[in-house]
Amino acid sequence: MYKMETKVAIVTGGNRGIGFEIVKGLCQKFDGAVYLTARNEERGRQAVKKLQDIGLKPLFHILDVTCEKSIQDLAAHISTHHSGIDVLVNNAGILDFDKSISSHEDAKKLIDTNFMSLLTISKILYPLLSNTARIINISSDWGLLSNIRKQIWLDTLVKEDLTVEEILAFVNEFLLAAKNGRSSFVSIAGHFGDYKVSKVAMSALTFVQQRQFIAQGKDVSINCVHPGFVMTDMTKGMGDFTPERGARAPLYLALEAPQSLKGAFIWHDCHHVNWDD
Known part of the structure; x- marks a missing residue:
């Protein structure tokens, strides 16, 4: 099978909201x-058709980030048709804006989608990354460390030698708390604690994985970004920014940021902020 030598960008959860606008911006400016x-x-x-109707040419592939087989199918397709992945935007995520305190079952589903999926994606898609690939993790201002209430995790998650196993211990402690009821749920991160924990864990994983790429001698950059409080279906239409405005910082990281920008937390206006302040 002939492989196309063009560069490749992939956006997860790209059919609506910020993800859709990131796909649109990449179709307009990404050479690949x-x-x-x-x-x-x-x-x-349907989302692809909308973009085709305005003259853009996205490709489509089904992807359920919570299903390992689905991720493997995407990897097989990319391996067959392309030389690798140059931009990967981990955008897929969920939040029930009507529930500030979730059941254990709902909390687990959210964390599986927003965070645990990244570990599976890392295992299956990261081996396909080009030498100068860019990974953009769509986080949130709820992904800042200051959202966490327990001192042990405030101390642990900022360690320079933090491990993936320690991040998993943090996530699992929260899930155990969610199983133990309302007061335990809010003890770690307050209301919407499952979303906050998922995004704090995403941010921490970003920094750990950047350190791993550097240790492996790879020039891959991985950064996380707060796109702003964006008016989407997920926020029930509430927010300060349109999805198009919310895509600005992710597109900056994908297309314009210097390759030397690595392991950073980027604000919606494209400036670097201290994650652990």
Whole structure:
């Protein structure tokens, strides 16, 4: 099978909201193939059609980030048709804005989608990254360390030698708290604690993985970004920014930021902030 030598960008959860606008911006400015991925094929293809109607040419591939087989299928497709992945935007995520305190089951589903999926993606898609690939993790201002209330985790998550296993211990302690009821749920990160924990864990994982890439001698950059409080279906239409404005900083990281920008937390206006202040 002939492999296309064009660069490749992939956006997870690209059928609506910020993800859709990131795909749109990449189609306009990225010199290569842009994959809009979505777990629902019909909605994904409808999103592709919207972009095609304005003259853009995204490609589509179904992707459920919580399903290892689905990620493997995407990896097989990329391996067959392309030489690697140059931009990967981990955008897929969920939040029930109506529930500030979730059941253990709902909290686990959210964390599986927003955080645990990144570990599976790392295992399956990262081996396909080009030598100068860029990974953009869509975080939140709720992904800042200051959202966490327990001192042990404030101390642990800033360690220079933090490990993935320690991040998993943090996540698992929260899930145990969620199982133990309302007061335990809020003890670690307050209301919407499951979302906050998922995004803090994402941020911490970003820094750990950047350190790993550097140790491996790779020029891959991985950064996380707070796109702003964006008006989307997930926020029930509330917010300060349009999805197009929310895509600004992610697109900056994908297209314009210096390759030397590594392991950073980027604000919606594209400036670097201290994650642990």
